Amino acid sequence: MPPSTTDLDRYVMHLNHALAMEAALVDHLEKRAAAVHQPELKQRLLAHRDESVQHRNALHDIVTSLRAEPTTAAASVQPPVATGLAGRVLAALQSEAEDRLLDDSLADYALEQYEAALYGALTQIARNLGYGAHAGRFEAIRQQERAMAEFLATHQPAIVREAFPPEAQAA
Numbered sequence: 001m002p003p004s005t006t007d008l009d010r011y012v013m014h015l016n017h018a019l020a021m022e023a024a025l026v027d028h029l030e031k032r033a034a035a036v037h038q039p040e041l042k043q044r045l046l047a048h049r050d051e052s053v054q055h056r057n058a059l060h061d062i063v064t065s066l067r068a069e070p071t072t073a074a075a076s077v078q079p080p081v082a083t084g085l086a087g088r089v090l091a092a093l094q095s096e097a098e099d100r101l102l103d104d105s106l107a108d109y110a111l112e113q114y115e116a117a118l119y120g121a122l123t124q125i126a127r128n129l130g131y132g133a134h135a136g137r138f139e140a141i142r143q144q145e146r147a148m149a150e151f152l153a154t155h156q157p158a159i160v161r162e163a164f165p166p167e168a169q170a171a
């Protein structure tokens with residue numbers, strides 16, 4: 001039995017949200033690659049930008065195949081934690097470029113984990129609605145998001161070391 005119109009509309013809405021997110025991330029990752037210093041991280045961010053282009057195109061094609069309108073909007077990429085009073089203190093501290101790089105790298109990690117969760121959900125939704133081919137594509141994307149998150153986690157000590165280089169033995 002094909003999915004009901006309502007379920008299909010809701011599926012398309014989630015696909016378009018993901019599409020708007022990927023569209024924003026392509027630019028975001030390019031900016032992040034320009035901001036970081038370590039060559040290995042820079043290269044990995046650019047490689048993931050290329051993967052994100054593919055993710056964006058896959059979502060666009062899937063929405064089109066459902067005879068729906070792919071969104072042309074780009075989401076805005078925001079830090080994962082809202083700034084309150086503590087945020088203002090942090091913002092003052094972040095006048096140091098190294099602190100900003102550290103903070104942004106934590107946000108990058110959160111973002112990739114969010115994406116992995118999102119594609120996990122899309123995989124399940126697609127499967128439940130009977131779109132097995134979509135599910136296979138989303139599962140492949142989910143694995144790329146996870147791999148990126150794992151890379152960032154592995155790389156985190158290098159970012160911290162840059163922000164807070166080890167002192168000579170403290171007295």
Ligand SMILES: [Fe+2]
Nearest residue numbers: 112115145148
């Ligand atoms: Fe990603």
